[in-house]
Amino acid sequence: MTSTNDHIALRVTPLSKLKRTGPLLQGPMRKLENVQFSSWIEDALPEVLWCTLIITELPREDGLACFRRILRKVTEHKDVLGNRRLEHSRLAELDAASFDLFFADECKTATVPAALAPLLLLEDLPDRPHWLRLLPAPRSDGWDKLADAIAGTFDHQSQAATDCRWFKVTTVAALGNIVLPREMEERRKELNEYPDRGDMSFVRPSIRALEMTFRPGSAGEVRTEWLNDFWQEGWRKTECFLLNPDDGAKIVQHEQLFKQLVELSEALTRHFVETMEHTGVDAKHDSSFGLVFYITHLLFFSLKGIVGQTIPGRIILRTAVECYITLAYLAHHDNPTVWMQYRHYGAGQIKLAFLKRINEDDVPSFISTELLEQMANHDTWLEFQDIKLGAWADRNLRDMAKDAGEKAFYDRYYDLLSGYVHGNWSAALHSVFGQCLNPLHRFHRIPMPPRILIDDAVPDLKKICNLALDKLAQMYPPFKPRLREARPEAAAEEVVK
Ligand SMILES: [Zn+2]
Known part of the structure; x- marks a missing residue:
């Protein structure tokens, strides 16, 4: 089978052929001994x-x-x-x-x-x-x-x-x-x-x-x-001659998807209530719906304005990727202990943050001490709660993805998207700089104002949202609504200058 990337594949050494030494995948030319690298x-x-x-x-x-x-x-x-x-x-x-x-x-x-x-x-x-x-x-x-x-x-x-x-x-x-x-x-x-x-x-x-x-x-x-x-x-x-790499980017219109998402969220809320068995702590029910709703909310905000075509759109997508893998892992084990492990870890993190800031004058603005205290005592008085350090499932996301049969999904999204969260050079190179087109300047980088990117994270978020709904529907059937393809005429209307 051929793909549109075949011509690229011919030019590069595939991942499977790269030699691994510890944490390093060696570039094929680096293998040559006694070779000076010059440009x-x-x-x-x-x-x-x-x-x-x-x-x-x-x-x-x-x-x-x-x-x-x-x-x-x-x-x-x-x-x-x-x-x-x-x-x-x-x-x-x-x-x-x-x-x-x-x-x-x-x-x-x-x-x-x-x-x-x-x-x-x-x-x-x-x-x-x-x-x-x-x-x-x-x-x-x-x-x-x-x-x-x-x-x-x-x-x-x-x-x-x-x-x-x-x-x-x-x-x-x-x-x-x-x-x-x-x-x-x-x-x-x-x-x-x-x-x-x-x-x-x-x-x-x-x-x-x-x-x-x-x-x-x-x-x-x-x-x-x-x-x-x-x-x-x-x-x-x-002189420099600045090229905006996203020159001609068009704002992708998402009105149809937005309407679908509103209807979906309403149906999901009804389904949440219909599948509730009691009003007490139900770690599986709360966590599975909680993760799916978190993904739908991430998508909701990505549809606002131009977010899907910005750096925050990538950070949101990275979070949605982690939410889906977490959900897939939990659904794969579907074990009351694991569901509680997930919940307790989160509660412990809230308690930890609360305790750390009690005697601090300079506190973060994104969440109040009062709200933290309220959340820390949500399930039970915080004095009864342990705080678990490290990863909640005692394994990293990659291992969780493998465990849940989602390694291919992880490979598709995780590494590059993490760069946007961690502020890796890959993220800065993509989003912060334009290129000087003057060949006498060796095509160097020039900082640019925040810009709209050509590529949109929304289709990925929509896909992940549907995958998460599939997992939820398996645990709490039946639930049929999914986000559908938007009609083509709705796409790409306004050119950004
Ligand atoms: Zn220049």
Whole structure:
């Protein structure tokens, strides 16, 4: 069976294939020993900036032809370069005559000078004096051209980036510093004749792998100042361009669902009364209905305004997930002791909070001391109550979900949603920041005002509400009402600016 996520699944290592070491699921590339981790953006791209301009400004064939002409000169003048590649920091070490051996002819062609002229905007460029001799003044769109070059090569696996990386590798080969054994003759030909020989789905990754061995951290490679200076200069001299990741978010209308929920709540209240056996403590009855009502109330408030499309919508959903797993666990055991265990734990927590605040002046605002005392004495005088510390069922929610046969449900929701409750970076990244679309700024993050998110937590809450009703109906049958699909015309009406 195929799914809409099949194309994503092809790109990543599935969870089942990740190696686990203690609490760590290791990234597959991390398994490789003696491998230095380096970044195309941080450790390589600025040094071949001129290549990125050539390959993004000229038609690809013309750009590659330019690279090949320069490579021939590298072969002819190995002694001039020594071990240097044609990278900005190393080119700065050459005298004018040596530099011109490689670039003077190119800078007399019809297209290369204009393509490279934006380099002159960079005052910190190490080999700027050489380019000043050979290039015309950049046009007014120079920064845009630099941004286009970065955008086109930012993805380290893109064709344009691979072309630049090929040039870097082939320069080393032209200098005679890559020696391949005789049985790898075909690999050598593929490298020489790139991109016209071999299976590109194999050739391109092997070029990229080879290029990574010529970065800072590898043998003989040093980290140059220009790798940082380039990004600093781009940041200083160009403006941010903020993208709201939820641009075009529409407020989802939930009127129909709201009406359904009101009717459902009324039916549920009637069912509660009809299934009551007495007015005393009935832990199973109170707790099961209590949890279901808690979920319906969470849904109720999520339907108010835009809550389902906000951070609180995720926090509410996380709570509903825990409520459902708790209910499923209780229903699975359906044991008077377990029902009481759940109730006593809650009562003990109220008592604990009450006792902790008796002598405090600075008390939380969300609940009054009077109400706490009243709740603490609800079932019985609090002096008769124990306080249980830790988890109420002596197990975490994951184990409870497994026990209740709800592990798949837990896996679907729990971890990421918990991030919103715990203030994990995942939650801040999703909701607090927009992205700067200026490629010269490396697509950094920019804080944004609180915003409406494109995705809505309400359909999940509705689903969980129905699941909880199923559990309740099994314990207290019959109860048929469920929340139904809203008619499609009710969806997404108002565009948020
Ligand atoms: Zn920016």
